[in-house]
Amino acid sequence: xxxxxxxxxxxxxxxxxxxxxxxxxGFAELRFEEEQxxxxxxxxxxxxxxxxxxNVGGVPYAFVGSYGSxxxxxxxxxxxxxxxxLSQVAGTAQREAIVPGACGHGCGHQLLGVGAxxxxxxxxxxxxxxxxxxxxxxxxxxxxxxGSGKAFMAREGVFSxxxxxxxxxxxxxxxVSTGSSLANIQVYFRFIxxxxxxxxxxxxxxxxxxxxxxxxxxxxxxxEHMIPDARVHYAMIDGGGKSPNVVQPFAEQLYLIRAPKxxxxxxxxxxxxxxxxxxxxxTQTQMEYTVDKACSNLIPNHVxxxxxxxxxxxxxxxxxxxEIIAFAHEMRSTLTPGELAGKQKSLQDNYxxxxxxxxxxxxxxxxxxxxxxxxxSHERTGHGSTDVSDVSWLVPTVQCNTACWALGTPGHSxxxxxxxxxxxxxxxxxxxxxxxxxxxxxxxxxPDVLQLAQKELEERTAPSGYICPIPPGIQxxxxx
Numbered sequence: 001x002x003x004x005x006x007x008x009x010x011x012x013x014x015x016x017x018x019x020x021x022x023x024x025x026g027f028a029e030l031r032f033e034e035e036q037x038x039x040x041x042x043x044x045x046x047x048x049x050x051x052x053x054x055n056v057g058g059v060p061y062a063f064v065g066s067y068g069s070x071x072x073x074x075x076x077x078x079x080x081x082x083x084x085x086l087s088q089v090a091g092t093a094q095r096e097a098i099v100p101g102a103c104g105h106g107c108g109h110q111l112l113g114v115g116a117x118x119x120x121x122x123x124x125x126x127x128x129x130x131x132x133x134x135x136x137x138x139x140x141x142x143x144x145x146x147g148s149g150k151a152f153m154a155r156e157g158v159f160s161x162x163x164x165x166x167x168x169x170x171x172x173x174x175x176v177s178t179g180s181s182l183a184n185i186q187v188y189f190r191f192i193x194x195x196x197x198x199x200x201x202x203x204x205x206x207x208x209x210x211x212x213x214x215x216x217x218x219x220x221x222x223x224e225h226m227i228p229d230a231r232v233h234y235a236m237i238d239g240g241g242k243s244p245n246v247v248q249p250f251a252e253q254l255y256l257i258r259a260p261k262x263x264x265x266x267x268x269x270x271x272x273x274x275x276x277x278x279x280x281x282x283t284q285t286q287m288e289y290t291v292d293k294a295c296s297n298l299i300p301n302h303v304x305x306x307x308x309x310x311x312x313x314x315x316x317x318x319x320x321x322x323e324i325i326a327f328a329h330e331m332r333s334t335l336t337p338g339e340l341a342g343k344q345k346s347l348q349d350n351y352x353x354x355x356x357x358x359x360x361x362x363x364x365x366x367x368x369x370x371x372x373x374x375x376x377s378h379e380r381t382g383h384g385s386t387d388v389s390d391v392s393w394l395v396p397t398v399q400c401n402t403a404c405w406a407l408g409t410p411g412h413s414x415x416x417x418x419x420x421x422x423x424x425x426x427x428x429x430x431x432x433x434x435x436x437x438x439x440x441x442x443x444x445x446x447p448d449v450l451q452l453a454q455k456e457l458e459e460r461t462a463p464s465g466y467i468c469p470i471p472p473g474i475q476x477x478x479x480x
Contacts, residue, residue: 005129006437007315009122010430017118017433018426020044024110025090025420028082028103030479031147032060037080041113041140048121049128050138057156059149059476063140064158065117067124070133072450074440075159075395076120077167077388078113079144082106084479088417093330095414104417107145108170108404111420115429116167119436126441134444137162141387143476146186146256148293150387152476154394155468162395163450164304164443167388168432170416170425171401172409173343173363174317175373176309178300178350179380181389182231182258183265185294185469189215189276193285195249205247209240211283212251218275219255229381230268231258237480254292254480260381262296262469292477294469298389299460302377303453304398304439309375311438312400318427320368327422328367328406331415340408350376368424369403384411393466396453400435402428 010017020040027036038061042052050065086104087097098104120138127134139158143149153159169177191212196205219232226232233256240248257272259265273289280287320328332340343363347356351374362371391397404425409415419425443450 003438003441005126006122006441007434009125010118010433010437013118013121014430016044017114017430021110021114021426021429022421024080024113025105028087028105030084030103031081031143031145031149032476032478034061034080034142037113038063038140038142041078041080041117044117045138049124057153057158059142059152059156061140061142062149062153062158065120065138065140066135068127068133068135070135072163072443072447073135073137073161074123074443075137075139075162075165076116076436077139077141077150077165077391078116079109079141080113081109081143081145081147083145083412086412086414086417088414090418090421092418093334104414105420106412106414106416108416108420109144111170111404111425111429112168113140115433116436118430118433119166119440122433122437123440132444144387146293146479147476148295148387148390148470149476151293151295151390151468151470154390154466155470159391159394164453165391165395165397166436166439167399168436169399169401170404170428172403172405172407173369173373174312174371174402175400176305176312176375177399177401178305178375178377179382180260180300181298181382182260182385183262183295183297183389183469184256184258184385185265185269186254186256186292187269188237188252188254188290188292190252190288191250191280191285193247193249193283196247198245198247202247206284207247208251208285209248211279211285211287212236212253214282215276215279218279219272222271222275226268227259227264229260230264231383232256232268232272258385260297265469291471291474293474295385295387296389296393296469297381298386299392299397299457300377301392301396301398301453301456303449303456304396305375305377307442307449308398308400308435308439309372311435311442312372315431315434315438317370317372317403318431319370320424324422324424325367328424331406331419332367332408334415335408335410339410342410343408349380350378363407367406369407390468393461396457398439400432402432404428
């Protein structure tokens with residue numbers, strides 16, 4: 001039995017998939033506000049014979065499309081949220097907002113959600129054509145950007161009964177994702193003080209802004225004494241108003257704390273809380289905090305990585321035409337030397353000296369990546385975070401990247417938004433869909449491989465198994 005039927009399904013429906021991706025690019029909705037984006041994907045699933053359950057796990061705009069019955073149960077993970085402040089006209093190599101300050105798809109989730117859906121539909125059609133047992137599920141996962149939507153879904157048991165999870169992410173190179181990611185916790189810190197006339201009676205006031213600034217100073221001193229792979233970021237949400245002649249009675253900020261393992265994040269979080277308490281003591285203010293969200297470190301699965309890599313190689317990446325190459329050259333001209341040098345460091349970290357130099361030489365030939373990087377199964381932890389991690393603790397999970405952007409395009413950038421509706425992005429999305437569908441097909445055909453993948457997961461997560469890092473009672477929240 002051939003995989004060609006999968007590929008033909010995706011090719012035949014390519015126009016509807018690219019149209020859906022472009023529509024979601026235009027909606028550009030933030031975490032847990034993805035009403036139109038979710039509706040677009042639900043309509044596609046329904047039109048292709050899936051039964052859809054909405055707002056699953058009590059998570060806004062989370063949904064599950066299901067087809068079939070019995071085992072195995074193969075799941076595809078889709079995302080569709082955007083980022084704030086990245087509004088950008090498509091198809092131009094100049095920074096030009098559609099609406100200044102508005103949102104934009106600077107991480108390619110308009111492609112991610114549709115590409116995973118295309119894979120699910122193709123595999124479903126294969127089951128129908130051959131009257132085979134098995135269940136195909138598509139998980140619509142909102143709020144990946146700063147919301148950890150999948151972690152909330154995992155906490156509520158949405159992924160229960162799944163045998164394997166498959167996904168992808170738009171990138172600037174073609175490769176299977178390997179290694180782990182940083183666990184994190186995001187938390188609001190608030191200080192409550194006492195207002196007074198800053199000129200006439202400053203001694204009667206207690207400044208919440210002073211407390212917030214002292215907390216940040218303390219955290220910045222802490223950086224010298226935490227593990228090198230940990231990260232701490234913060235953003236001021238409310239600095240106490242706009243009147244400097246009033247002692248600020250309220251201040252609020254949002255902290256994001258990251259480390260390679262869940263327990264390391266928890267330890268660092270406790271230290272940050274102690275610093276906040278100290279700042280409150282120094283200023284005679286009150287401090288309170290609320291966890292916003294959290295996600296785990298990713299559990300890699302070498303068994304599934306090898307399977308997906310084989311499919312990426314067998315299908316082969318799309319060949320860019322002259323128009324795509326010309327646009328990629330334009331986009332690369334907007335990048336800084338540091339951004340362009342990022343590939344060199346990434347390849348050196350992953351592949352070492354001689355091989356990384358060979359790969360760099362290949363990459364230097366064109367502005368668009370046209371081959372598949374060698375598989376690099378390792379235990380290194382990258383410096384980003386993803387809520388795919390929480391699914392990976394529950395079920396064997398695999399993901400790939402495909403070259404949707406000009407080589408070197410940085411993440412969360414206007415350059416990604418500008419390239420989000422280009423023909424290269426569409427072609428790479430469909431390439432990823434074919435690789436994901438083929439990987440699901442392999443798992444249907446090779447139950448022994450699925451068993452090996454599940455055994456690897458059990459060994460990696462023993463003895464504790466999955467413990468959701470989001471405390472009970474915390475609910476998904478929109479961007480403030």
